[in-house]
Structure formats: C-alpha cells, structure tokens
Amino acid sequence: MGLGSLLASDDAGALQTNDTWTVTANYCSGWMNVDFDDSGWEKANVIAKNDNNAYYSYVPGINPSAAWITTSYGTDSQIYYRAHIRPSTKQQTMTNVM
Numbered sequence: 001m002g003l004g005s006l007l008a009s010d011d012a013g014a015l016q017t018n019d020t021w022t023v024t025a026n027y028c029s030g031w032m033n034v035d036f037d038d039s040g041w042e043k044a045n046v047i048a049k050n051d052n053n054a055y056y057s058y059v060p061g062i063n064p065s066a067a068w069i070t071t072s073y074g075t076d077s078q079i080y081y082r083a084h085i086r087p088s089t090k091q092q093t094m095t096n097v098m
Helices: none
Strands: 022-024 046-047 067-070 080-081
Touching: none
Parallel strands: none
Antiparallel strands: 022 080, 046 067
C-alpha cells in the first residue's frame, strides 16, 4: 500500500481513519497517553477512500468510508497516528422494575 500509510475502522463505524487524525514521523515520548498534546502534529493526509479506486484496492471488512492516511510527505516509513475518541452522546434509559 505504499510507505507508512494506515487504513482502519471498527465494527460499529464509530472509529475510522480520515483527515481528523493527526500524524507525525517523529517519535514523541508519551504519544500514546490520553492527555498527550498533539497540537503540533499535522492533520493526516488522505490518500484514498477504501473503495474501488484506481490506485488502492478495496479491503473487505474495513468501512468503505475509511481512508488511507499518511503524512503530507507520503514517503515516511515510520509514522505515529493519533485519533481523538469522544464518548458517545447516546444515553441509555434504565427502567426500575418493582
């Protein structure tokens, strides 16, 4: 698929690679921590969606809306990827049965 690119999605469709992810080719200590400040990282560069396009093949099991992402250079072989996951806004209703 080329140097340093990522394509991913979860089964529910709540998480998928797209241009809201941040990326860097430089290792930063603590980059996997929830409170890590990635504001200095660049936004992911979308190469292609996971559909039947001319360059990238469709990958079964990955949401067709998910995108192949990389850095703006597109030639980095080691890339660190981050996505901000927010809690669902859906609230469960519980009923007390007596």
